[in-house]
Amino acid sequence: MSINIRNIVLFSAMGLALVMTGMYQSWPLALTILNMALISAVMALGVNMQWGYAGIFNVGIMGFTAIGGLAAVLIAMPPVPEAWAAGGMGAMLGLMMGAATIFAAILIYKTMQPGKLRGLSIILVLAVGYILTSLVYGPATHAISRVDPAATGFLGGLGLPVILSWPVGALMAAGLAFVVGRVALGLRSDYLAIATLGISEIVIAVLKFEVWLTRGVNNVSGIPRAVPRPVELQTRDWVQGLADRMGMSVAEMARIVELVSYAILFTIVLGILIWLAEKALNSPWGRMMRAIRDNEVAARAMGKDVTRRHLMIFILGSATCGLAGAMMVTLDGQLTPGSYEPLRFTFLMWVMVIVGGSGNNWGSVLGAFVIWFLWVQAEPLGRWLMDVLTSGLGADSAVRVHLMNQAAHTRLIMMGTALLLMLRFAPRGLIPER
Amino acid sequence: MENILNALVVLANFVLIPGLAYGSQIALGALGITLIYSILRFAHFAHGDIMAFGTAFVIFGTWGLQYLGISFGPLPTALLALPLGIAVIILYLLTADRLVYRFYRRVKAKPMIFVMASLGVMFVTNGLTRLLIGPGERRFDDGQRFIIGVRDFREWTGLAEGLALRGSQVITVVVALIAMGLLFWFLNRTKSGKSMRAYSDNEDLALLSGINPDRVVWITWAIAGTLMVLAGTLYGLDKSYRPFTYFMLLLPFFAAAIVGGLGSPIGAIVGGYIVAFAEMGITYAWRRFFSHLLPDEWMPAGLMQVLPVDYKFAVTFGILVVVLIFRPTGIFRGKTL
């Protein structure tokens, strides 16, 4: 990284904004923003790997984030033995049969001669496989969701430490990226965009409706924490002492300690990722990736397997997003499939990368901080703006009341404007690519 | 015989008629996508959101007309408010073109930069829509709900199954067919329409022939905007209006345009109906249909539904993947830019 004055000033200004938030609004708010900004920075790094290094346009970031979140549930939640007894084996067998069906179809496609016979065989295998799978899978998953639906109704997880879900979430996202990439990479970039948009909606649909796996819209809450809860922290002597010295309530101090602990964990992860990403970017491999991005035809002519390289970077970037997804669910302590919406989880990430400076890891991190900060603070800002704009209308004007109620949505307009302005007047972002 | 008729009525009532209406809505959206793609040469990601924005004005217009006591007889008042929505959207798109896209056209930016810019427009439009009409669901259909009611149909035909034909379904199909007819007439018969096709075919030669690129782009936005408002209003009348749902329609729109062949208007229409019927057919519980055809002892236990309705996007995606693997240029060979 080139340490230059400009970048230091930019990051310091960002830090100052957070400190001001702590001083004038509240410290838990400042730390909450910081934590989500750190997670967003990890995601932005993932997007930057794909777009900034390789020019891959992924609009399914939400799906990879969500599948990482699923990992947190599958790793950390305690298993539900009754549910396993009711249909655990059936569900697993069903999944395996489904996988075997698809595998068999691919095998036929690869081995048989092209022609009508092959098409018919594939259709036959898929149909039979589908019917057999649903005969096993349907009843088993139904039975699982009937086990104490108010409390469980799902299989639970493995009961392992939640931190373990971070690498697992990355792996799961990588697996998904492999499948998507094999289908859509190597085609035109618009096609990949649509394919990723589709797959991310499917992932969310699975999370919402496969109740046996995720409890669906009932949400999985109470995921074991990575650091002690505020309730426990309050009983510790050193927390009480610290609260006394700072003149805060013990409860607030405990909350702050919890948030700071997460911030430290996330900073470590982000630090390692940046170090790796910078190393990779400046290695011969990174130079090759950028060469491919800048002139794909020439790279192909030089004998580089562009599609393979793209697949690799697509998997790496998606895995990073999966990691961030697991971190986010860890921080929230719950998986709420209904809260995943593309504007927030896919397109906002794009704003972060473009505003920060695509192709530059530090730029992406800064972009994530700035945009997330604005995203949170835009709400009070929008309210104030609406208040000023409609002040001539009289306190009980229907238009004014309506606009005030919808003021939070001005954040979307701000984000869009920020993106458009950057794209037009500073297309290389806050910290341009070197 | 009566069994077969009953089965056909079930099929028409739950798959064919709704599919035809839904397919028309997707086709209109996909036509817009495909036109913008062939003239401006980028994937227009703001399509769903601008559709929601335009429909919001149609809804406001409808409310205004209802407030004034003006109605359209048995037809929905929204049809009278269409010109307002269309006018607002055309103005909005032309403004967006002037402020955002024209610059990138002048500097001959890569298609991906246009896509990024359309993401910015998407954010702004989405925010404006929510600011104006809110993120919640709105209903604005009035006029005569049913042309044929289930009970009437049963009485007329004496069949066990009923068939409902809603006014919104007929209006959707009729309006869509008129719009498509006019579009093809415009593209194939008028000088402006032909100049659009020429520009799409060979930009440099079009310039050399004296075709004004800005004018072609304006016409394209105007047509795409009209199609968006039509699709949005018809969808809202037929189902319901919710900005987020409209955003999500992006996926079937793009799937239809790609399946038919990006850049091919006929492809977009065919693709629209393919996507719609596949979605309906695969997420429909066929049990009732087969109960008329198969003896009871042959009937399986389940609903005979290939996928739950929640996975309708998976169907769209599945079609898309099959096309991408086996015929990446689409059914009617689209452009490969």
Added chain:
Amino acid sequence: MSEHALKPSANAVLIGEAMTGGYGNGPDILHDCTIAVEAGEIAVIVGPNGAGKSTAMKAVFGMLNLRKGSVRLNGEDIGALTPQARVRRGMGFVPQTGNIFPSMTVQENLEMGAFIRDDDIRGTMEQVFDLFPILRDKRAQAAGELSGGQRQQVAVGRALMTQPKVLMLDEPTAGVSPIVMDELFDRIIEVARTGIPILMVEQNARQALEIADKGYVMVQGANRYTDTGEALLADPEVRKSFLGG
């Protein structure tokens, strides 16, 4: 060698005189190069690869920044006009590649050629069909589905639809078989007989000079020989260096 050819007469329909310049801010490609075509004649630019033949024609058409020299159409200086404006002034240009609208029918291609005209174009279209009878038969077929020679006829026909005062062809016979080439040259002669002067860049120098009233041999962006087509074909030096003996 005839001196008068080097000093084009004042009544040239189109003349690019003493042109020096290159693409954008790049180095000069043309050096004091003069190209002209007079009423009723066919002028041909020939020369080795990279001699700047097409560049000279593009300079006349306004697709190049000229640092020195002038371009005049019927005596009027058009050096400041864009290519599109030159088309409106009466210059017809057929690019070497991408010179048709492939998905549009032959007739629509011709209609697009006449886009800037608001009057009745049917008469002109009939004239084009008379010149290229095959196009009349294929008028409803997509131009992209035609053979290479037929496509070139569409391209020339498209340019004729503006009723140009001068027609410029950039390597019209590139990539077609010798038989088709002969046929195309015949058609070009016929176009010239209708009174439209033709300026043409050609790779097939010998055949082109055979039909040329005037020939320009260019080397390294400058005029080397200028004379009637006949005289150039007879010149032993030209034959040795440029026509393969």
